[in-house]
Amino acid sequence: MKMEVISLKKPNIVILGAGYGGMITASRLTKQLGHNEASITLVNKHDYHYQTTWLHEPAAGTLSPERTRMPINSVLDLNKIKFVKDIVVEIKRDEKKVVLENGELEYDYLVVGLGAEAETFGVPGVFEHAFSKWTVNGAREVKEHIEYMFAKYNNTPEKKDELLTFIVAGAGFTGIEFIGELSHRLPELCARYDVPREKVKMYVIEAAPTALPGFDPELVEYAMNLLESRGVEFKINCPIKEVTESGVLLASGDEIKAETIVWATGVRGSSIIEKSGFEAMRGRIKVDPDLRAPGHEDIFIIGDCALLINEEINRPYPPTAQIAMQMAEVCANNVKALIKNESLKTFKPDIKGTVASLGGKEAIGVVGARKLFGSSANFMKKMIDNRYLFLLGGPGLVLKRGKNPL
Amino acid sequence: MKMEVISLKKPNIVILGAGYGGMITASRLTKQLGHNEASITLVNKHDYHYQTTWLHEPAAGTLSPERTRMPINSVLDLNKIKFVKDIVVEIKRDEKKVVLENGELEYDYLVVGLGAEAETFGVPGVFEHAFSKWTVNGAREVKEHIEYMFAKYNNTPEKKDELLTFIVAGAGFTGIEFIGELSHRLPELCARYDVPREKVKMYVIEAAPTALPGFDPELVEYAMNLLESRGVEFKINCPIKEVTESGVLLASGDEIKAETIVWATGVRGSSIIEKSGFEAMRGRIKVDPDLRAPGHEDIFIIGDCALLINEEINRPYPPTAQIAMQMAEVCANNVKALIKNESLKTFKPDIKGTVASLGGKEAIGVVGARKLFGSSANFMKKMIDNRYLFLLGGPGLVLKRGKNPL
Structure with missing residues (x-):
C-alpha cells in the first residue's frame, strides 16, 4: 500500500x-x-529568455533588443512544463x-x-555610476543613455567633452565585443546627431597585462589594431581605483571624466x-x-x-x-x-572554439586549432549564434530568429 | 563720374x-x-533649415528629426545667394x-x-532643469531623454515613479501638439521597454484659465477629452513657481516629481x-x-x-x-x-486657419469659419505642412519631403 x-x-x-x-x-x-x-x-x-552573448549588440544599438529575446512559451511546450514567473x-x-x-x-x-x-572586485562606485547589467533591460539602458549623451551634446553651451567620452572597464570578451559594436556604429551616431567624429573618445581600461587574456596573442593584436583604427584607446595594465559620478579614478592617480562607463570586468x-x-x-x-x-x-x-x-x-x-x-x-x-x-x-x-565579434563584418576567433580573422571569423560567430538556436528550438527557430552569416 | x-x-x-x-x-x-x-x-x-512647427513630432519620437530639416543648399541656389554658417x-x-x-x-x-x-516668465530653474529648445538639437535631446527614462526604469530596484512622469509646462499650441504625439506613442514605448502602461503619468500644467487660449472652446474640449482618454492629466489655472532638479513646485505649494519637464509656455x-x-x-x-x-x-x-x-x-x-x-x-x-x-x-x-495636431490621425482646427475635428483636421494639418514646402521649394520639394495626408 x-x-x-x-x-x-x-x-x-x-x-x-x-x-x-x-x-x-x-x-x-x-x-x-x-x-x-x-x-x-x-x-x-521574466517571461522571456534572452541570449546574453548577443547583448553587446543592442547595448551599442546595432541590433534591436527584441532580436535577443524570445517568449519562453514560444520555445517550450507549456503543456509539458509549468512556467512560474x-x-x-x-x-x-x-x-x-x-x-x-x-x-x-x-x-x-x-x-x-x-x-x-x-564582479566589481571591490571597486567602489560601480553599481552607482556604471552600467553593469548584461540583461535586456540593462542593454536597453546603455543604448538609450549613449544616444541621450549624443543628443545632449549640442545643447550644452560649453559642449562638455565628458558627454562624448565612453569608458569600457574590462578588455575581456564582453568589453571588447561591446566596444567593437560601438566603434563600428560611431560614424552613424556622429552623422545622426551632428557631432564631429574627433570629439568622441572611447577608452577600454584593463587591469590585467593584456586585452582578451587567454586568447592567442596574434588575434589579440589584430583586434586591438582594428579597434584603435576606429579610435578606441586602450589602457592596459591600468587598474581602476574608483568609479565616481564624473568618471573613473585610476590607480595611477589620473582621472578620466566620462558620463558613460560600461562595466565589463567579468x-x-x-x-x-x-x-x-x-x-x-x-x-x-x-x-x-x-x-x-x-x-x-x-x-x-x-x-x-x-x-x-x-x-x-x-x-x-x-x-x-x-x-x-x-x-x-x-x-x-x-x-x-x-x-x-x-x-x-x-x-x-x-x-569547440571561441569567436569574438568586433563590429560590422569583423571578428577574431579560434575554432579547433585554427585561428580566424575578419569575415571568416564573423561567419563562424553567426554560425555559433545560429547553432544555439538550433539546439534550443530546432531548424524552425533558426529560420525565425537566426542571423544571416553572409 | x-x-x-x-x-x-x-x-x-x-x-x-x-x-x-x-x-x-x-x-x-x-x-x-x-x-x-x-x-x-x-x-x-546651422547649414540646414528646419521646420519648427513639426518639431513636436521628433521630440516625442514619432518622426525622424531628419524629416524636419533640409540642407540650405538643397533649397536655395548658392550661385545666386551667399551662405555664411x-x-x-x-x-x-x-x-x-x-x-x-x-x-x-x-x-x-x-x-x-x-x-x-x-519665454520663462521669470520662473527659476527652467534652463537648468527643463527642456526648452524647440530646435532639431533640442527635439533630439527630448526624444532620447524620454527613451532613456523608459529604459532606465526597469533597472532601478525601487522603480522610481518620477522616471515615468512627464510634465509639459504650457497648454498652448506647442505643449498640446507635443503631448498629443507622446500620448499617442505611449503604447509603443510601454511595449518596447516592458513598462506597465499605468505606471506612466503625463501632466500638462497651464497657468492660464484654459488650455489653447484663443481657440474655439468646443475644439479645446475635444482636444482635452481626447488627450485625457490617453491618460493625460490637465492642471489648468495652475502656475508653476519653480522648476527644480526633482520636478516642479506649483504656486499652490504642491510638488510634482518628474525627471522630464518639457517647457512650452510660449x-x-x-x-x-x-x-x-x-x-x-x-x-x-x-x-x-x-x-x-x-x-x-x-x-x-x-x-x-x-x-x-x-x-x-x-x-x-x-x-x-x-x-x-x-x-x-x-x-x-x-x-x-x-x-x-x-x-x-x-x-x-x-x-487662413489654424490646425493643431493631436497625435496619430487626430487634430483640431479652424479653417476660415469652419471648425474641424479628427481626421479632416489632420488632413488639413498635413496640407498646411505641404503648402509650406510648396511655397519654399515648389512641387519638387513637396514630393521629396512632404507628408502623406491620407
Whole structure:
C-alpha cells in the first residue's frame, strides 16, 4: 500500500533560471520524461529568455533588443512544463523547497541555473555610476543613455567633452565585443546627431597585462589594431581605483571624466548561492563530476554558478554559454537517470572554439586549432549564434530568429 | 563720374536666420533680383533649415528629426545667394554691419529673421532643469531623454515613479501638439521597454484659465477629452513657481516629481534684438506697416522678432510660421522696391486657419469659419505642412519631403 502511494507521486523537478543552461535543460527534460513520469517547473524572473552573448549588440544599438529575446512559451511546450514567473529569494535545502518573492515551490530534484552577476572586485562606485547589467533591460539602458549623451551634446553651451567620452572597464570578451559594436556604429551616431567624429573618445581600461587574456596573442593584436583604427584607446595594465559620478579614478592617480562607463570586468555566480548557504567561491559552487552540488544528491548546478576546473591548466573554465549548454545536456540526462534509476554521466566540456565579434563584418576567433580573422571569423560567430538556436528550438527557430552569416 | 561709381556698387542684402521668414525672403529675392542688381547673403547657425512647427513630432519620437530639416543648399541656389554658417552676436546699426562669432558682414539692407527663444516668465530653474529648445538639437535631446527614462526604469530596484512622469509646462499650441504625439506613442514605448502602461503619468500644467487660449472652446474640449482618454492629466489655472532638479513646485505649494519637464509656455523674440539696442518688448520690435524697424530705413524685421498688433482685438498677432512666411513675401518685395526705387507694400496678415495636431490621425482646427475635428483636421494639418514646402521649394520639394495626408 505504501509503495503504491510513493509510485503514484510524480517527482517534482524544479529548474531555476531560463538562461542557456535552464532552457536547454527544460527543453531536454520535456522530451526525455513523459507527462506521468515527472512534473517539471521552470522559474524565471521574466517571461522571456534572452541570449546574453548577443547583448553587446543592442547595448551599442546595432541590433534591436527584441532580436535577443524570445517568449519562453514560444520555445517550450507549456503543456509539458509549468512556467512560474517569479524571482528566486532563497533555496531552503533542508526543507527541499525554493522561496520565491510570491510563493514557494517544493522540489525533489533541483536544477540551479541562476546565472551571473557583475564582479566589481571591490571597486567602489560601480553599481552607482556604471552600467553593469548584461540583461535586456540593462542593454536597453546603455543604448538609450549613449544616444541621450549624443543628443545632449549640442545643447550644452560649453559642449562638455565628458558627454562624448565612453569608458569600457574590462578588455575581456564582453568589453571588447561591446566596444567593437560601438566603434563600428560611431560614424552613424556622429552623422545622426551632428557631432564631429574627433570629439568622441572611447577608452577600454584593463587591469590585467593584456586585452582578451587567454586568447592567442596574434588575434589579440589584430583586434586591438582594428579597434584603435576606429579610435578606441586602450589602457592596459591600468587598474581602476574608483568609479565616481564624473568618471573613473585610476590607480595611477589620473582621472578620466566620462558620463558613460560600461562595466565589463567579468562576472561572479548568483548571490542566491551564498544566501542559501552553499559553499561557494564568488557565487560559484565547485560541482561534482555529475554536476551535483557536493553533498547534495538532489541538486544540480549548471552554467555560471558551477565552478569546474580545467585540469590541464589548473584553472577554472570560463563561464560561457557553450559550457552552460553542454552542462545542461548532461544535467537533463542525469535528472532523468535519477528518476529512472539509471547510472549518471560525468561532465566533460568539449570546447569547440571561441569567436569574438568586433563590429560590422569583423571578428577574431579560434575554432579547433585554427585561428580566424575578419569575415571568416564573423561567419563562424553567426554560425555559433545560429547553432544555439538550433539546439534550443530546432531548424524552425533558426529560420525565425537566426542571423544571416553572409 | 561719381554717379557711375555708385551704380557699379551692388547693394549688399544680408538676411539673418534661415527660419520660415529668412528662407522665404531669400528664395523670393534670388528670383526678384538679378545677379548684377544685388549681392545677397544669408547667415545661419546651422547649414540646414528646419521646420519648427513639426518639431513636436521628433521630440516625442514619432518622426525622424531628419524629416524636419533640409540642407540650405538643397533649397536655395548658392550661385545666386551667399551662405555664411555662423552665429550672430550683434547688429551694429550705426556702422551698418553685423558682428558674427567668426567675422563681420556689412549691409545696405538687413532682414532680421532671428526667430524666438523660450519665454520663462521669470520662473527659476527652467534652463537648468527643463527642456526648452524647440530646435532639431533640442527635439533630439527630448526624444532620447524620454527613451532613456523608459529604459532606465526597469533597472532601478525601487522603480522610481518620477522616471515615468512627464510634465509639459504650457497648454498652448506647442505643449498640446507635443503631448498629443507622446500620448499617442505611449503604447509603443510601454511595449518596447516592458513598462506597465499605468505606471506612466503625463501632466500638462497651464497657468492660464484654459488650455489653447484663443481657440474655439468646443475644439479645446475635444482636444482635452481626447488627450485625457490617453491618460493625460490637465492642471489648468495652475502656475508653476519653480522648476527644480526633482520636478516642479506649483504656486499652490504642491510638488510634482518628474525627471522630464518639457517647457512650452510660449516664446519671446531673439535676445540679439535687445543686445543690439533696438526698442523692443521681450525681443520683439513693433514694426512699421512696411515691416521696417521704426526709424530704420534699411532694416526689416520679420517672423517671431516682429511685433504686430491685431487691431480688431488690440492684441499682438501670435508668432506663427504662417505670419512669418507672409511677412517674408512682403519683405522681399519691399527690399526689391527700395533697390529699384519702387513704392513699398504694407503688410496685412491673412490668417487662413489654424490646425493643431493631436497625435496619430487626430487634430483640431479652424479653417476660415469652419471648425474641424479628427481626421479632416489632420488632413488639413498635413496640407498646411505641404503648402509650406510648396511655397519654399515648389512641387519638387513637396514630393521629396512632404507628408502623406491620407
